[in-house]
Amino acid sequence: MKRSTVAAAWLLALSGTAQAAYQLNLPAPATRVAGEIFELHIIMMVIILVIFVGVFGVMFYSIYAHRKSVGHKAEHFHENTTVEIVWTVIPFLVLIGMAWPATKTILNIKDTTSPDLTIKVTGYQWKWGYDYLKGEGEGISFLSSLITPQDQILGKSPKDEHYLLEVNNPLVVPVDKKVRVLMTANDVIHSWWVPAFGVKQDAIPGFVRDAWFRADKIGTYRGQCAELCGKDHGFMPIVVEVVSAEKYSEWVGEQKKKLAAAADDPNKKWNLLDLKARGERVYTANCVPCHQASGQGVKGAFPALDGSPIVNGPKGRHIEIVLHGKQGTAMAPFGKQLSDTDIAAVITYERNSWSNKTGEVVQPSEVGAARK
Amino acid sequence: MSAVIDTGHAHDHEHHPSGIMRWITTTNHKDIGTLYLWFSFTMFLVGGTLALGIRAELFQPGLQFWHPEFFNQLTSMHGIIMVFGAIMPAFVGFANWQVPMMIGAPDMAFARLNNWSFWLLPVAATLLLVSFFVPGGAMAAGWTFYAPLSTQMGPGMDLGIFALHIMGASSIMGSINIITTILNMRAPGMTMMKMPLFVWTWLITAYLLIAVMPVLAGAVTMVLTDRHFGTSFFNAAGGGDPVLFQHIFWFFGHPEVYIMILPGFGIISQVIPAFSRKPLFGYSSMVYATASIAILSFIVWAHHMFTVGMPTAGILFFMYSTVLIAVPTGVKVFNWLATMWRGSMTFETPMLFAVGFIFVFTMGGFTGLILAIMPIDIQLQDTYYVVAHFHYVLVAGSLFSLFAGFYFWVPKWTGRMYDEKLGKWHFWLSMIFFNVTFFPMHFLGLAGMPRRIPDYALQFAGFNEIASIGAFGFGLAQILFLWIILKVTVLGRGEKAGQKPWEGADTLEWTHLPSPAPYHSFHEQPVVK
Numbered sequence: 001m002k003r004s005t006v007a008a009a010w011l012l013a014l015s016g017t018a019q020a021a022y023q024l025n026l027p028a029p030a031t032r033v034a035g036e037i038f039e040l041h042i043i044m045m046v047i048i049l050v051i052f053v054g055v056f057g058v059m060f061y062s063i064y065a066h067r068k069s070v071g072h073k074a075e076h077f078h079e080n081t082t083v084e085i086v087w088t089v090i091p092f093l094v095l096i097g098m099a100w101p102a103t104k105t106i107l108n109i110k111d112t113t114s115p116d117l118t119i120k121v122t123g124y125q126w127k128w129g130y131d132y133l134k135g136e137g138e139g140i141s142f143l144s145s146l147i148t149p150q151d152q153i154l155g156k157s158p159k160d161e162h163y164l165l166e167v168n169n170p171l172v173v174p175v176d177k178k179v180r181v182l183m184t185a186n187d188v189i190h191s192w193w194v195p196a197f198g199v200k201q202d203a204i205p206g207f208v209r210d211a212w213f214r215a216d217k218i219g220t221y222r223g224q225c226a227e228l229c230g231k232d233h234g235f236m237p238i239v240v241e242v243v244s245a246e247k248y249s250e251w252v253g254e255q256k257k258k259l260a261a262a263a264d265d266p267n268k269k270w271n272l273l274d275l276k277a278r279g280e281r282v283y284t285a286n287c288v289p290c291h292q293a294s295g296q297g298v299k300g301a302f303p304a305l306d307g308s309p310i311v312n313g314p315k316g317r318h319i320e321i322v323l324h325g326k327q328g329t330a331m332a333p334f335g336k337q338l339s340d341t342d343i344a345a346v347i348t349y350e351r352n353s354w355s356n357k358t359g360e361v362v363q364p365s366e367v368g369a370a371r372k
Numbered sequence: 373m374s375a376v377i378d379t380g381h382a383h384d385h386e387h388h389p390s391g392i393m394r395w396i397t398t399t400n401h402k403d404i405g406t407l408y409l410w411f412s413f414t415m416f417l418v419g420g421t422l423a424l425g426i427r428a429e430l431f432q433p434g435l436q437f438w439h440p441e442f443f444n445q446l447t448s449m450h451g452i453i454m455v456f457g458a459i460m461p462a463f464v465g466f467a468n469w470q471v472p473m474m475i476g477a478p479d480m481a482f483a484r485l486n487n488w489s490f491w492l493l494p495v496a497a498t499l500l501l502v503s504f505f506v507p508g509g510a511m512a513a514g515w516t517f518y519a520p521l522s523t524q525m526g527p528g529m530d531l532g533i534f535a536l537h538i539m540g541a542s543s544i545m546g547s548i549n550i551i552t553t554i555l556n557m558r559a560p561g562m563t564m565m566k567m568p569l570f571v572w573t574w575l576i577t578a579y580l581l582i583a584v585m586p587v588l589a590g591a592v593t594m595v596l597t598d599r600h601f602g603t604s605f606f607n608a609a610g611g612g613d614p615v616l617f618q619h620i621f622w623f624f625g626h627p628e629v630y631i632m633i634l635p636g637f638g639i640i641s642q643v644i645p646a647f648s649r650k651p652l653f654g655y656s657s658m659v660y661a662t663a664s665i666a667i668l669s670f671i672v673w674a675h676h677m678f679t680v681g682m683p684t685a686g687i688l689f690f691m692y693s694t695v696l697i698a699v700p701t702g703v704k705v706f707n708w709l710a711t712m713w714r715g716s717m718t719f720e721t722p723m724l725f726a727v728g729f730i731f732v733f734t735m736g737g738f739t740g741l742i743l744a745i746m747p748i749d750i751q752l753q754d755t756y757y758v759v760a761h762f763h764y765v766l767v768a769g770s771l772f773s774l775f776a777g778f779y780f781w782v783p784k785w786t787g788r789m790y791d792e793k794l795g796k797w798h799f800w801l802s803m804i805f806f807n808v809t810f811f812p813m814h815f816l817g818l819a820g821m822p823r824r825i826p827d828y829a830l831q832f833a834g835f836n837e838i839a840s841i842g843a844f845g846f847g848l849a850q851i852l853f854l855w856i857i858l859k860v861t862v863l864g865r866g867e868k869a870g871q872k873p874w875e876g877a878d879t880l881e882w883t884h885l886p887s888p889a890p891y892h893s894f895h896e897q898p899v900v901k
Binding site for chain 1: 657
């Protein structure tokens with residue numbers, strides 16, 4: 001009770017600066033766990049400041065008073081068992097005092113049982129994938145990537161308010177519901193972090209880890225990937241929209257409709273122009289960071305697709321690389337992220353763009369066949 | 373009669389090849405110490421330049437100078453070069469110069485091995501620097517090169533791996549040499565518990581090195597075979613475990629942190645008593661505290677991995693064991709303060725750096741405690757708070773202790789006093805700009821700025837600007853240091869130093885050897901009472 005009053009006072013004092021450029025403390029918590037962490041940090045800071053003042057008060061007094069230049073003569077004592085025992089035992093007790101409240105919070109953090117909603121989060125180089133596994137909205141699935149335009153990053157146009165912290169499809173969750181997030185990754189280790197929720201959990205390829213949060217305020221919360229994951233590690237933010245229960249139901253309804261409308265017939269025969277147009281969108285969303293919009297890649301790091309022997313060679317090898325990636329390189333297996341139609345589209349686009357003119361159309365059914 | 377023979381004998385020993393062959397073939401601990409120190413200082417300037425590349429990019433939001441992939445190379449190579457090229461070899465340089473003189477030995481135990489362990493380092497450094505120019509550039513997976521990101525890298529990663537192998541071999545050989553020297557070559561009467569604290573801390577550090585460098589070698593070898601020979605140690609798709617890499621890395625990495633700070637504790641424990649004109653308080657508790665820190669360092673590694681996800685029991689174990697380290701570390705700080713207490717202090721440059729060390733290193737210790745508390749670590753792991761924390765212990769800790777040691781012993785090494793006025797400038801500029809650079813990073817981390825990003829959201833702009841200005845100031849201060857070094861060593865300017873220029877110094881190199889220390893010292897072992 002008293003602790004939370006202290007924390008509230010601090011919050012109030014800091015709220016003026018919270019949005020300014022010089023934020024001095026953790027962001028305002030939006031879950032109980034984040035609130036506990038906030039308080040723990042305040043307690044630790046108070047203890048540390050007291051020790052700091054004590055220890056360095058003694059040091060600076062000594063520097064002031066025991067100088068040769070003021071004529072202080074050195075004494076010759078060099079041990080004192082009592083003192084040494086005291087300054088071993090007291091810090092030990094202080095440490096127990098620090099670790100005890102933390103232990104309670106840890107038990108709370110680790111309790112991921114009985115969630116209202118379970119969402120799988122997948123880290124990709126360099127975006128996030130969200131799959132609603134259980135609870136209201138089950139079956140919804142989408143990718144979420146940065147929408148800050150390159151012009152702003154390169155300083156060619158002014159940066160907007162949420163520069164680098166804005167995505168095309170935010171994660172949407174209902175307020176006051178326990179949300180369990182399962183983390184995994186597709187390529188390398190990422191880390192899903194939303195400071196206001198007090199959740200940071202590494203997403204590890206081949207492993208599933210979990211964490212949970214129960215947001216207690218409606219609003220938009222932003223975070224970033226917190227584990228170095230290669231070139232665009234700094235460009236894969238996380239945005240979570242916490243909405244009311246009614247709004248959430250509405251959103252789920254819309255998503256379900258969209259999903260139904262977007263479902264492709266995997267056996268549809270596409271013509272070159274339509275498929276290439278769709279492929280360009282897929283290419284922009286997935287391939288541009290490495291292979292570049294020009295198809296030239298980055299010399300020495302990411303191969304060019306323009307004029308590439310694989311892109312201009314047999315279809316089978318090209319499909320295989322896009323589906324399964326290339327071991328030991330940054331080329332990710334896209335088979336798990338993209339539908340047959342999207343993969344067929346992007347391959348068709350690559351085989352008929354820049355100076356590549358194979359004139360070939362790769363149909364979704366061919367990709368489907370290659371998956372088996 | 374005997375006097376004549378002695379002089380002839382001594383003259384014979386002063387003889388050594390001149391020119392470049394002196395340095396390539398040398399087996400003299402003082403020459404090799406000098407080589408180590410120049411090498412590490414060079415690497416320090418290289419690593420510092422990379423750091424300025426990082427800070428230039430981060431001065432403002434947006435990408436101004438570098439592509440993100442090159443930015444990642446800068447952060448990774450800055451870390452690798454500073455840890456393995458600058459800090460570690462610098463301490464070995466101090467060990468080479470000081471350990472034989474402080475225990476009354478004529479040289480290191482294995483003189484040729486000593487030469488070899490040094491000359492491996494320029495080879496490793498060359499591999500690291502060349503890696504910037506291979507296709508794909510230098511390793512860009514962080515100095516921790518976590519798998520499977522490191523298995524994605526280009527050939528620069530392989531060069532990095534070979535460099536780490538070579539530097540590891542060099543460290544192991546150096547450690548064997550130091551342990552053998554300390555255990556076998558002490559002057560009569562110098563029992564273990566009479567050894568100067570610098571010697572003690574290096575003895576313990578050398579054991580740590582021998583214990584963990586092979587673990588690092590194993591980790592990098594597994595990355596290498598995963599990259600090229602189809603193994604799947606860290607590849608989940610092949611049945612491997614990416615988290616295993618982190619366990620192995622940090623089992624090496626945490627003791628490594630103490631490898632970089634324990635010899636620094638040793639230097640501070642020589643400097644503080646000398647300038648307080650009072651014996652070190654609690655000598656034996658200092659020895660036991662150092663040993664406790666070394667032992668504890670083996671059971672705390674997973675506190676670097678709290679966000680990986682581990683069982684509650686694991687979290688609690690690593691949190692409790694980590695906070696325990698504060699006890700012996702606290703004992704050390706209290707002992708230094710008690711040594712200063714009621715002394716008769718003067719504040720020449722070595723003492724300034726030593727007191728500065730206590731002040732800023734303790735702040736790094738405090739933030740370490742905060743990070744040890746797992747729930748808080750959830751918020752701070754992989755943010756600029758961690759960057760601030762380890763620069764407080766490695767720059768303000770290890771580096772400042774190296775500065776203190778340099779100013780303290782350079783009169784013995786060269787026979788000349790450094791420029792005291794410039795030394796004081798060096799201290800104040802380093803101290804102020806260090807804090808301008810790294811203190812704001814605590815706030816950046818708390819506010820939520822991840823580390824290792826080339827560009828950041830607008831709310832982080834203010835403190836990044838301050839940090840970048842501080843970094844360039846800190847860099848300039850080290851150019852001043854280069855001038856101070858050149859002046860007292862190569863140019864040989866500065867007043868002549870007596871045998872014992874520091875009133876309170878009491879170890880053998882001050883009490884038994886002239887300044888500069890002769891090329892071969894202690895032909896006859898001194899007797900310690």
